[in-house]
Amino acid sequence: MQSPFIVELDQQNFMQILETSRETPLLIHFWAPMSRESSEIMPHLQQLAQNYNGAFTLALLNCEQEQGIAAQFGVQALPTIALFVNGQPVDGLGGPQPIHAVEEMLNRHLPSQDVLALNKALELIANGAHDQALPLLKALPADMQNQGEVKLALAACYIEAQDFTLAAEQLEHIPLQYQDAEYKSLIAKLALHQQSADSPEIQSLEAAFSLDSENETLALELALSYHNVNRDEEALELIWRFIAKNLNALDGSMKKAFMDILSALGQGNPIAGKYRRQLYSILY
Template identity: 65%
Template sequence: MQSPFIVELNEQNFHQTLEGSMQAPVLIHFWASMSQESADIIPDLRNLAQQYNGAFTLALVNCEEQQAIAAQFGIQALPTIALFMNGQPVDGLGGPQTLASVQAMLNKHLPSQEELDLNKALELIQQGSHAEALKILQTLPEELTQKGDVKLALADCLLETQQFDLASKLLEHIPLEYQDNYYKSLVAKLELHEQTANSPEVQALEKALQDDPSNLQTAHDLAIQYHQVNRDEEALDLLWSFLSKDLNAQDGNLKKAFMDILSALGQGNSIASKYRKQLYSLMY
């Protein structure tokens, strides 16, 4: 199956391919079967184009079959590699090359892998795939995650995956120049959650537990209410305060509620992972 990032350049697609360098760089590799070095590197260049996943297009020119194109570029030796951006040549290599030297040339002009990952995460957010975007954002180096726009993206993902406490901490440290409409919409979403999360039912149960801290039924009911208003970390923390002393508290009802909340949060949730580890350490 032909990759969308790799083309065999000919007179029919020549102009379209070069016009494509207005959107993404085009790496043109001039080769011929009579030049063993120029042919041998092609599989590595193909793999490289796949790894970069559209960050550049690889255009292969068989100079034996496309002599007019080779002549137009004035190719004197094989292999020859030329990098085009915005319709113009910006760099190139002549003679036999290692893959590392090709990568070094590309790295001078292309975004880093971390920047490509960030762009992918931002695309996922636009598509509504916040959980997938969050996994990528959490792997980025600190110099990127400390930037205001990346913090906003992280906060967005945390809100959508119901990790409200972590989102709140991030939103408290957004630089002033990034406090735009996007920031304001995230703050509004957090405030709406906080208003809902502090319902009269929750307040009444909190008061009841404060008056009788050892009442297991009240603790159970409050944890369920916390979970229903997405205060899951507080729910798990409350249940764990009893389960850590007695796994079978309230005839196993507290453990069941605890497991139900972990299950609802799923495997990828950092809060669930924390409490799941604590439970396993006690059980095994």
């Protein structure tokens, strides 16, 4: 596996690679082709190095070819895995090990993969790549998603995606210590959206509909106005009231609008999923 995080050790580059551990932790895998266990764990170590995305460097040392280095470190069992920091060994494992044992060792000295994923997401947000950051944030465990820093990051991503309902949910319970300038900026963006989402035109349609709540044409116009300002749940609920009773309301125009809104929200949207299931319940 070619990767900037994986290197092959030999007599010529050994000291140079070891010196890099002063900047980035170095995990050395002492192995040999004759040792089945040391060969079998290698792809797992390589994948781990990829997952950690540069938090450590994986160095592979073939003990058959580099017996002098192996002897210098007193390697007696294969595989032997040693972690170096600042040029010195700080931890290690000798003999066959499951990959989770290596992960546990790394977790004692390095940030966890969840922390690395969060740091990567925050970096992406800082660079304006909110769409790439959002999947990383959503994949974090629940306890991390409840942290103020993560809630702010999620809210920023949802606002960029114009999913204002989910953004508001994240900002609703932000601990006081995180209610800083970034928090105030996100609140201001949300308030600006809410003002535009309750325009005089929408208020006028709502008033007219309240007086004629069975008017299909008025209902569809109001629902499409909601959709235009990302009030999609209200739009879907309004149309659903009519198509649940008559799937071909307004000669099918309501069903088409309903499907168009679902399509615009996409497959992964929980609101779309709810109403898609409701539609399937009367279609099939």
